Amino acid sequence: MVRFGDFQPLCSDTPSYPWCNLFYRQLQRDSPSTLTGLSIPSTSAPVGVNPTCGIPRLGQDGSIGNVANIAACGVSVLFIAFLLFLCNRRKAAVGRVELRTFLMLYLFTLPLQLLTTGSLLEQGSTALIALTAVHAGAVVALFWALLANAIVATQVVEDGTLASLVPFYIFTLITLGVGVYVSLDIALGVTDVIGGVSNPPERLGSIALFVITSIWPGVCAIAYLAIMSYIVIRVLNETRPMWYYILAATLFVLSQLAWFLLSGVICKGSGAKVDGSFVATILETAAVGVLYLAWKSITEESWDDDYYPS
Numbered sequence: 001m002v003r004f005g006d007f008q009p010l011c012s013d014t015p016s017y018p019w020c021n022l023f024y025r026q027l028q029r030d031s032p033s034t035l036t037g038l039s040i041p042s043t044s045a046p047v048g049v050n051p052t053c054g055i056p057r058l059g060q061d062g063s064i065g066n067v068a069n070i071a072a073c074g075v076s077v078l079f080i081a082f083l084l085f086l087c088n089r090r091k092a093a094v095g096r097v098e099l100r101t102f103l104m105l106y107l108f109t110l111p112l113q114l115l116t117t118g119s120l121l122e123q124g125s126t127a128l129i130a131l132t133a134v135h136a137g138a139v140v141a142l143f144w145a146l147l148a149n150a151i152v153a154t155q156v157v158e159d160g161t162l163a164s165l166v167p168f169y170i171f172t173l174i175t176l177g178v179g180v181y182v183s184l185d186i187a188l189g190v191t192d193v194i195g196g197v198s199n200p201p202e203r204l205g206s207i208a209l210f211v212i213t214s215i216w217p218g219v220c221a222i223a224y225l226a227i228m229s230y231i232v233i234r235v236l237n238e239t240r241p242m243w244y245y246i247l248a249a250t251l252f253v254l255s256q257l258a259w260f261l262l263s264g265v266i267c268k269g270s271g272a273k274v275d276g277s278f279v280a281t282i283l284e285t286a287a288v289g290v291l292y293l294a295w296k297s298i299t300e301e302s303w304d305d306d307y308y309p310s
Contacts, residue, residue: 137179244294255283
């Protein structure tokens, strides 16, 4: 019976799910007999824990790693760097600093995703664990930054000022730290409260990790959409920008469906050469791009003076 916080279904049925790297090390440390099938030996094991399908580690059995997602991450890095360039040019736009931080955080997650899902590093290795922990922390901080951008857009506190930026950066560091700590605890077993092995071990249970990597992003995304919908429809009295937000939300949902529903199908259909992670990466990056267009749309000069007086 699957309980709240169990990662076993995700780690066995969703190829290249990065947080499974943490549980692999946990089992390798405290319950090595639980690792079976594709998860042994660690030198060739794909991302996951006893996965039904997974891309073998680079160089093993002729594998070239998760090459499709590696390429998708590489292209996404260039695209987000271009968005950052465009964002920096709009120096008078409301929320520019906060949006730039959001884009920088997303940019930071891309090479981490490449390394944690690319089947490049050996499962259970300290390097992979450290990178996965930082990746988890960056994702937690990323969604805080997304929510913070919506709060800044309300102009409750003037954007770009110390009153806005100090809390913004403090909570960014806190959320980053929480994600890193929880992840390292699970992998290394620093405490029994968070990092203890579940009973039975194959449950791969961690409520803390599930909350920060699944519940928290979902709550932040919904809250962001709700706040921006209010600003666009009630404050700006516009409809065009709302379509951007709807499109961004749709792309994000599709990216998650691609990861959780299509990934295994693509993996088995390709003979474990690629999986759905590259589709998810492309759709997530597209969602970020549309969010930039939405921000640009609501910060046109003609609206700034009317709705965001200095």
